[in-house]
Amino acid sequence: MVCMASDRPPVAHHRPQAGRSAPLPKFRVLSGIQPTAGSFHLGNYLGAVRQWVALQESHDAFYMVVDLHAITLPQNPADLRTNTRLAAAQLLAAGLDPERCTLFVQSHVPEHAQLAWVMNCLTGFGEASRMTQFKDKSAKQGADRASVGLFTYPVLQVADILLYQANEVPVGEDQRQHIELTRDLAERFNGRFGETFTIPKPYILRETAKIYDLQDPSIKMSKSASTPKGLINLLDEPKATAKKVKSAVTDTDTVIRFDAERKPGVSNLLTIYSTLTGEGIADLEQKYEGKGYGALKTDLAEIMVEFVTPFRERTQQYLDDPETLDSILAKGAEKARAVAAETLSQAYDRVGFLPAKH
Ligand code: TYM
Numbered sequence: 001m002v003c004m005a006s007d008r009p010p011v012a013h014h015r016p017q018a019g020r021s022a023p024l025p026k027f028r029v030l031s032g033i034q035p036t037a038g039s040f041h042l043g044n045y046l047g048a049v050r051q052w053v054a055l056q057e058s059h060d061a062f063y064m065v066v067d068l069h070a071i072t073l074p075q076n077p078a079d080l081r082t083n084t085r086l087a088a089a090q091l092l093a094a095g096l097d098p099e100r101c102t103l104f105v106q107s108h109v110p111e112h113a114q115l116a117w118v119m120n121c122l123t124g125f126g127e128a129s130r131m132t133q134f135k136d137k138s139a140k141q142g143a144d145r146a147s148v149g150l151f152t153y154p155v156l157q158v159a160d161i162l163l164y165q166a167n168e169v170p171v172g173e174d175q176r177q178h179i180e181l182t183r184d185l186a187e188r189f190n191g192r193f194g195e196t197f198t199i200p201k202p203y204i205l206r207e208t209a210k211i212y213d214l215q216d217p218s219i220k221m222s223k224s225a226s227t228p229k230g231l232i233n234l235l236d237e238p239k240a241t242a243k244k245v246k247s248a249v250t251d252t253d254t255v256i257r258f259d260a261e262r263k264p265g266v267s268n269l270l271t272i273y274s275t276l277t278g279e280g281i282a283d284l285e286q287k288y289e290g291k292g293y294g295a296l297k298t299d300l301a302e303i304m305v306e307f308v309t310p311f312r313e314r315t316q317q318y319l320d321d322p323e324t325l326d327s328i329l330a331k332g333a334e335k336a337r338a339v340a341a342e343t344l345s346q347a348y349d350r351v352g353f354l355p356a357k358h
Helices: 042-058 077-094 111-120 125-129 132-141 148-163 173-193 238-246 264-277 281-287 293-319 322-351
Strands: 028-033 060-065 101-105 168-170 201-203
Touching (some): 042 060, 042 168, 060 077, 077 101, 077 293, 077 322, 125 132, 168 173, 238 293
Parallel strands (some): 028 060
């Protein structure tokens, strides 16, 4: 796999300095996912969560369910609570291990909202207006109905990342602009108040940066824009998932070849197939030479069923034991707060806030 962010970031001045014999501290990663849709979709998994699982082995990893971000669009309170647990359960089912990473809920760590305020005050109005996700979402809502929270959403994301001094941020392509904003604001803060924040890099795998809608391969698979047939929800009935794969849009040609521009539908299926099985695209092209799209889709449908069936079962097991789930999240929040509180207190001090006497 080619990783676009494979260069190691320089060691930031404030990273713990290892002694001569001590092992070098691990690079840190941080990422988040919204608990808005209930089930994760295949784009979330292949574009982001799969990398989170791998990175917990090599990095000091912080992953969170971003419920503060979720309320930038209207949420039913009971659904939000249910979906927050459901998101955590899916992350564990996907392979996150609370012994290897810090998994928490964003609203359990109040420092996120506190640092976001400071960063809001460093962000230009025009700069925030240029965020394409805001433009898309507010266009859908109508400018009057879009909240100020939706407008400053990317700045909260900036705070999320900077609080943990993250070196890398594993996400899909649609988040790149928010990471660029994070870098800009971190540099601005450091320039104005003195070195405080690590400048993070996006960690985006080229192959899975953007998984496309199965019915309209010109748009990304997404909970808001995709039609039900174009969207693979990991918690759907496996049979329904198989059906969607089998009726994915391809083209009038019959040749199975990766060509993202001319054959976007087939190329998307090849990407999904290759990522789930580890078989290279060139090998797949050879394997299906002379066979029609039907053969590829039937096999991929089976692969998908094999993937989602245990995923659903594991998710259900975590949901059936909410006490264990909540205690994993409580421990995660405690670990996260220890890091976040230290960064916030440094940032508050640099800005010039008078320390509170206890
Ligand atoms: P969210 O919840 O929309 O999506 C979670 C992750 O899934 C990726 N993704 C995709 N990747 C490839 N192809 C697709 N079709 C696809 N659809 C979604 C997203 O890029 C994302 O990585 N703003 C973020 C959450 C967030 C965050 C953060 C991320 C809040 N704070 C701090 C990183 C660091 C979001 O809404 O992701």
